[in-house]
Amino acid sequence: MEPRPLYLGAFGVVTTLALLTILRFAQRRPAAEQERGAENPARAMLHVGQMLAVFMVAAAAVKNCVQGAGVLRDVAWVAAFSLVALLLLVVTGRVGIQLLMQSRLPHEIDRRNTAAGVAAGAHYVACGIVTAEAFGGNDARGLLLSLAFYALAMLTLHLFVTLFRALTVYDDAEEIRGENLAAALSYGGLAIGVALIVGRALQGDFVSWSVSLRAYGASLPIVFALYPVRQLFVQSLLLGGRLSLRGGKLDEAIQLRRSAGLGALEGTSYVATALAVTRLLA
Numbered sequence: 001m002e003p004r005p006l007y008l009g010a011f012g013v014v015t016t017l018a019l020l021t022i023l024r025f026a027q028r029r030p031a032a033e034q035e036r037g038a039e040n041p042a043r044a045m046l047h048v049g050q051m052l053a054v055f056m057v058a059a060a061a062v063k064n065c066v067q068g069a070g071v072l073r074d075v076a077w078v079a080a081f082s083l084v085a086l087l088l089l090v091v092t093g094r095v096g097i098q099l100l101m102q103s104r105l106p107h108e109i110d111r112r113n114t115a116a117g118v119a120a121g122a123h124y125v126a127c128g129i130v131t132a133e134a135f136g137g138n139d140a141r142g143l144l145l146s147l148a149f150y151a152l153a154m155l156t157l158h159l160f161v162t163l164f165r166a167l168t169v170y171d172d173a174e175e176i177r178g179e180n181l182a183a184a185l186s187y188g189g190l191a192i193g194v195a196l197i198v199g200r201a202l203q204g205d206f207v208s209w210s211v212s213l214r215a216y217g218a219s220l221p222i223v224f225a226l227y228p229v230r231q232l233f234v235q236s237l238l239l240g241g242r243l244s245l246r247g248g249k250l251d252e253a254i255q256l257r258r259s260a261g262l263g264a265l266e267g268t269s270y271v272a273t274a275l276a277v278t279r280l281l282a
Contacts, residue, residue, distance in 0.1 A: 003068030011066055015078055016058040019086050023054055026090070042109045042117030049121025053093070053128025057085045057135070064136025077138045084143065085135045085150075092154050093124045099158075100173055100187075108177060115176045115184035122188025122267075126195035130157055133199035145206055152216070153198050160194045160223050167230065169247040170255040182254040182263030189267020190226070196274035197223050200281070222277050229273045234266050 061082035066074045097105050097120045108116035134150035137143060165172050165187065175183035201219035206212050234250055235241045239262070241249030250266065253259045 003066050003074075007068060008062060008066060011062045011074065011078060012059055015062055015082055016055055019054045019058050019082060020051065022083075022086065023050060023090070040109070040112050040117075041114045042112050042120075045114065045117030045121040046109060046124070047121075049124035049128075050090075050093070053089055053124045053131070054086065056128045056132040057089060058082060060132035060135060061085060065138050067138055073138070081135050081137065081143060081146070084147070085131050088150060089124070089127055089131045093120075093127045096127065096158060097123050100176070104177060113177070113179050115179050115181045118181065119172075119176050119184040119187050122184075123191050125188075126157065126161075126191040127154070129192065129195040129199045130154060130202070133202040149202055149212075149216075153202055156201075156220065157191075157195055157198050160198070160220075161191050164190055164194070164226065167227075167246050168254075169251050175255060180254070180258050181260045182258050185260060185263035185267045186254055187267075189264075189270040192267075193226055193270030193274035194223055196271070196278055197226075200278040219281075222281070225277055226270050226273055229269045230266060234262075234269055238265070 061078050065077045065081050068074070094105075100119065100123070105116060105120060109120065130153045131150065134153050135146040137146060168186075170183065172183055172187050176187070198220070200222075201216045204212070204215060230250065231245070231248070232243065235248050236243050239249045239253065250262065253262045254266075
């Protein structure tokens with residue numbers, strides 16, 4: 001039986017509020033520390049990214065798990081899938097950012113490094129996109145399949161982000177630690193753009209391992225559409241720089257001039273390209 005919109009809406013509201021409450025409780029800090037960090041823009045950016053990720057995970061859990069055959073059954077599977085997804089989201093989001101920042105993220109957030117907060121928040125959004133697409137089902141087999149494809153997708157996300165950041169002549173971690181907001185915006189846009197494409201590759205029903213993995217792999221080359229966006233569209237057409245395989249005028253603008261506008265433009269170009277390509281191929 002197809003669940004009614006009001007039924008789905010109620011599940012969505014309750015699930016989202018429950019996950020946000022759990023996340024807030026897990027991040028609870030002493031009152032004195034909260035007061036010191038009350039006006040911390042870096043922590044605010046981190047929380048924004050986490051909140052967006054939670055909304056995506058909650059909506060996906062409800063959409064993919066609710067069947068309308070019975071309230072208790074729907075509650076059980078939505079709770080199981082959403083809680084596992086939330087746990088993995090928090091863990092992989094934290095691990096991924098600490099790898100980027102070389103385990104210095106908490107210190108950078110505490111010292112109000114807005115660039116670190118933006119990069120961390122964007123990374124959580126990227127992880128939320130992949131998590132939302134990976135998790136779905138209403139039985140134990142579906143949960144196990146979700147875990148398997150989640151692990152595969154997260155490895156893919158981090159691999160492609162690492163490969164693309166190798167195109168820059170500067171070290172992202174060093175620039176973000178140095179409070180370079182332009183570098184953080186560039187990194188964040190790339191992470192979200194890649195996540196949108198990886199998430200699209202996860203779509204579709206599981207048929208068999210061979211069929212599903214072939215379909216997944218066939219969708220991934222779209223990621224390379226992001227390369228000419230950076231080197232040709234932003235660097236050559238918009239900045240008037242020479243066409244180069246690596247580095248160039250865009251890197252100078254971000255590393256040396258710390259142009260937040262160009263960092264935002266580069267990051268937005270990645271997201272816009274990923275949205276356009278995935279929509280055309282949907």
